Amino acid sequence: MMTEEDDHPGGEFDLIARYFTPLAGSGAFQLADDAACLNAVSDGKRQVISTDTIVENVHFLPDDPPDLIARKALRVNISDSAAMGARPVSYLLNLTLPPQRGKNFLAGFSEGLAADQKVYDLALIGGDTTRTDGPLVISVTMIGEVPEAHLLKRGGARPGDAIWVTGSIGNAWLGLQALTGKIDQLDDGFAARYRCPEPRPHVIPPGVATSCLDISDGLIQDAGHIAMQSQVVMALNAADIPLPEKLPPALQQKYFEALVTGGDDYELLFTAPETATATIFEASQRAAVRITRIGTVKPGPAATQLLDETGAPYQLTRRGWQHF
Amino acid sequence: MMTEEDDHPGGEFDLIARYFTPLAGSGAFQLADDAACLNAVSDGKRQVISTDTIVENVHFLPDDPPDLIARKALRVNISDSAAMGARPVSYLLNLTLPPQRGKNFLAGFSEGLAADQKVYDLALIGGDTTRTDGPLVISVTMIGEVPEAHLLKRGGARPGDAIWVTGSIGNAWLGLQALTGKIDQLDDGFAARYRCPEPRPHVIPPGVATSCLDISDGLIQDAGHIAMQSQVVMALNAADIPLPEKLPPALQQKYFEALVTGGDDYELLFTAPETATATIFEASQRAAVRITRIGTVKPGPAATQLLDETGAPYQLTRRGWQHF
Incomplete structure (x- = not known):
C-alpha cells in the first residue's frame, strides 16, 4: 500500500490518487x-x-x-x-x-x-x-x-458480515508515549510492542474472511479503507473494541480516542459472514491470539460509524477521524 | 545486487559476505x-x-x-x-x-x-x-x-569466450565532472547521461551470452565480478575499450583510467562463445547500439587483466583497481 505520514500537505489519499494511481498497472489494485x-x-x-x-x-x-x-x-x-x-x-x-x-x-x-x-x-x-x-x-x-x-482484499466486505479484529488496539501508541516520556508508569510491554510489532500471519482461518487489512493508520481510519473499497458502512461498537488489558480501566477510558486512532498496531481487521463465527473462535484458540467481534457491516454509502452502547454515534474529536 | 559506496569501512564485499550472505535463501545467488x-x-x-x-x-x-x-x-x-x-x-x-x-x-x-x-x-x-x-x-x-x-548470471563465463560491452565507457563519470564543474567544456550529452542513464534491455540476443552484468561500479571492477563468480581470467585489451566518441582523443588518453574505473555507466558487460559473433553483430545493428569486443576469457584463478597493445599489463593506479 502507498502510505505516508499524516502531516503531508494534501494528505495521503490525495497524493496517491493524484500522482501515482494513474501509473498503476494490473495486479496493483489501484494501489489501494x-x-x-x-x-x-x-x-x-x-x-x-x-x-x-x-x-x-x-x-x-x-x-x-x-x-x-x-x-x-x-x-x-x-x-x-x-x-x-x-x-x-x-x-x-x-x-x-x-x-x-x-x-x-x-x-x-x-x-x-x-x-x-x-x-x-x-x-x-x-x-x-x-x-x-x-x-x-x-x-x-x-x-x-x-x-x-x-487472497484477501479490502473490497470484499458485504452487508451483514461481522467485523473482527485480532489482538488489542492501541499498544503501539502507548509504547510511543512511554518511550517519549509523555505518559509515565506504563507497562514495559507497550514500549516493546512499539519497537517490535506482532504481525498476525497464519491467524485468520483460510477461506472465511471477505475483506482484510492490517491496522497501520489507526483502527478508525483503517476501517474507513475497507468501507471505501467495499462501498459499505463499517459500524463499530465502541464498547466491544479490545483495549490493552495491561492498561488500567481509568486510563483505557481517558485515552480511548487516542487508542482507536493511533497507528502502528499491525493487528488485522477483517470481515466474515456470521456463519464463520465458530471457525474464527477455533482459529483464535489454535493461534493463541485473541480475535474479537467489534461490529457489523451495513449497507449504505462508504462510511465508518463508531457507536456507543445505546447505538448512538460516539463523538471523536481527533484529526484522524476527519478522513471519513 | 547488494552494493554500497566505496567509502564504507570494510568495503562492499566484506560487508555483504559478513552480515548478509549468511541470511540469503534459494534463488538469491548468494546476493552476488x-x-x-x-x-x-x-x-x-x-x-x-x-x-x-x-x-x-x-x-x-x-x-x-x-x-x-x-x-x-x-x-x-x-x-x-x-x-x-x-x-x-x-x-x-x-x-x-x-x-x-x-x-x-x-x-x-x-x-x-x-x-x-x-x-x-x-x-x-x-x-x-x-x-x-x-x-x-x-x-x-x-x-x-x-x-x-x-536467464543470465555472472557465473557462466568459460575460457575461450569473447568479452563484449555495449555502448561506450565513462559517459556517466564525464557527466558528473561536467555537472560539478571539475572538467570544463565537455559535451552536454555527458551530463544528460549521468542524470538519465541508458539501460540496455532487449539488446543482447537471447541464448548467446554465457555471463552478464551491468556496469555500475566501473568496467574494471565489474569485470572482476564476472571473473570471481565464473572463476576465470577476464583479459581486456585497453585499446579495444570503446570510449565516448564526443570526448577528444587527447582527453580520452588523459582520463583513460578514470573512464574505465568510473561508475554508473549501466552498459552491459557480457561473455559469449566465438561462434556467437555474427549473431551479436546483427543484434547490435537491429538495436542500433554499439557492441564491442574488448577481450577474451582465459583459464586461471579469478582475475581481471588489462593489457596494452603488446599484451603487457597496463598499469592502473586508481583505487578501484585494488579490489582485484
Missing part, C-alpha cells in the same frame, strides 16, 4: 490494497508483493536497539502479507546508512534479521546498501504466497 | 548477482526481482530535474533486469521525501515515471511514501521476466 499480485502463479498459489519503508525519527527512535529496528522493518512488511491472507516467504532489503551506523549497528541489525527469519521462516533474496548524510532509512519488499482462492 | 529469482514460473518464464536505492547527494544532485531523478531511479533498476537477460515488467516505488519536496516535485517526478513507463512498457504496482528530515531517498524494486533457458 496492502500488496500487489504478481502475474505468476506457482502450484495454484498467487505471489503477492508489498513494500514499506521505516525512517529514523519517524517510525523508530535513534537509540532503538539495532536488532529491534531490523525486526520492525521486517514485521511491518510481514503484516502486509498477512493482510492479503498470504504466507510471507522472502524479502529484499534496502539499507540507507548514515556514517555513524557502522559495524556494531550492522552486527546487531543482521542478528535481528536472522532471528525473525527463523520465527517467520523467511529468506533474504536481495537488496542494496547505500550511504547517506541523513537519517537511517530501511525499505523491505516482502514476497508472500497465497492459494488463489484465499 | 544483479537480481534474484522468484520461485514462480509462468508460461515457462522465470520472474527476476532486483532493487536499487538512489540517494540525494550520493547518486543524484539536489537540483537535478525531478523527472530525471525519477527516470534515473527506474533506469538503474531496468539495467539490473537487463543484466539478467530479463524484460522489465513492473515495479514498486519507495519514496522518502524531505519537507521541501512538495507538489511541484511530485508532479515532475510522476511525469518522469509516466514517460519511462511508456518507453520501457512498465507498470507501477505498489510502493510506500514516507517523510524524512534528511535527503531524498528513492528505492525501486523491479520485477522482470525471462524464459528460463535465457
Whole structure:
C-alpha cells in the first residue's frame, strides 16, 4: 500500500490518487490494497508483493536497539502479507546508512534479521546498501504466497458480515508515549510492542474472511479503507473494541480516542459472514491470539460509524477521524 | 545486487559476505548477482526481482530535474533486469521525501515515471511514501521476466569466450565532472547521461551470452565480478575499450583510467562463445547500439587483466583497481 505520514500537505489519499494511481498497472489494485499480485502463479498459489519503508525519527527512535529496528522493518512488511491472507516467504532489503551506523549497528541489525527469519521462516533474496548524510532509512519488499482462492482484499466486505479484529488496539501508541516520556508508569510491554510489532500471519482461518487489512493508520481510519473499497458502512461498537488489558480501566477510558486512532498496531481487521463465527473462535484458540467481534457491516454509502452502547454515534474529536 | 559506496569501512564485499550472505535463501545467488529469482514460473518464464536505492547527494544532485531523478531511479533498476537477460515488467516505488519536496516535485517526478513507463512498457504496482528530515531517498524494486533457458548470471563465463560491452565507457563519470564543474567544456550529452542513464534491455540476443552484468561500479571492477563468480581470467585489451566518441582523443588518453574505473555507466558487460559473433553483430545493428569486443576469457584463478597493445599489463593506479 502507498502510505505516508499524516502531516503531508494534501494528505495521503490525495497524493496517491493524484500522482501515482494513474501509473498503476494490473495486479496493483489501484494501489489501494496492502500488496500487489504478481502475474505468476506457482502450484495454484498467487505471489503477492508489498513494500514499506521505516525512517529514523519517524517510525523508530535513534537509540532503538539495532536488532529491534531490523525486526520492525521486517514485521511491518510481514503484516502486509498477512493482510492479503498470504504466507510471507522472502524479502529484499534496502539499507540507507548514515556514517555513524557502522559495524556494531550492522552486527546487531543482521542478528535481528536472522532471528525473525527463523520465527517467520523467511529468506533474504536481495537488496542494496547505500550511504547517506541523513537519517537511517530501511525499505523491505516482502514476497508472500497465497492459494488463489484465499487472497484477501479490502473490497470484499458485504452487508451483514461481522467485523473482527485480532489482538488489542492501541499498544503501539502507548509504547510511543512511554518511550517519549509523555505518559509515565506504563507497562514495559507497550514500549516493546512499539519497537517490535506482532504481525498476525497464519491467524485468520483460510477461506472465511471477505475483506482484510492490517491496522497501520489507526483502527478508525483503517476501517474507513475497507468501507471505501467495499462501498459499505463499517459500524463499530465502541464498547466491544479490545483495549490493552495491561492498561488500567481509568486510563483505557481517558485515552480511548487516542487508542482507536493511533497507528502502528499491525493487528488485522477483517470481515466474515456470521456463519464463520465458530471457525474464527477455533482459529483464535489454535493461534493463541485473541480475535474479537467489534461490529457489523451495513449497507449504505462508504462510511465508518463508531457507536456507543445505546447505538448512538460516539463523538471523536481527533484529526484522524476527519478522513471519513 | 547488494552494493554500497566505496567509502564504507570494510568495503562492499566484506560487508555483504559478513552480515548478509549468511541470511540469503534459494534463488538469491548468494546476493552476488544483479537480481534474484522468484520461485514462480509462468508460461515457462522465470520472474527476476532486483532493487536499487538512489540517494540525494550520493547518486543524484539536489537540483537535478525531478523527472530525471525519477527516470534515473527506474533506469538503474531496468539495467539490473537487463543484466539478467530479463524484460522489465513492473515495479514498486519507495519514496522518502524531505519537507521541501512538495507538489511541484511530485508532479515532475510522476511525469518522469509516466514517460519511462511508456518507453520501457512498465507498470507501477505498489510502493510506500514516507517523510524524512534528511535527503531524498528513492528505492525501486523491479520485477522482470525471462524464459528460463535465457536467464543470465555472472557465473557462466568459460575460457575461450569473447568479452563484449555495449555502448561506450565513462559517459556517466564525464557527466558528473561536467555537472560539478571539475572538467570544463565537455559535451552536454555527458551530463544528460549521468542524470538519465541508458539501460540496455532487449539488446543482447537471447541464448548467446554465457555471463552478464551491468556496469555500475566501473568496467574494471565489474569485470572482476564476472571473473570471481565464473572463476576465470577476464583479459581486456585497453585499446579495444570503446570510449565516448564526443570526448577528444587527447582527453580520452588523459582520463583513460578514470573512464574505465568510473561508475554508473549501466552498459552491459557480457561473455559469449566465438561462434556467437555474427549473431551479436546483427543484434547490435537491429538495436542500433554499439557492441564491442574488448577481450577474451582465459583459464586461471579469478582475475581481471588489462593489457596494452603488446599484451603487457597496463598499469592502473586508481583505487578501484585494488579490489582485484
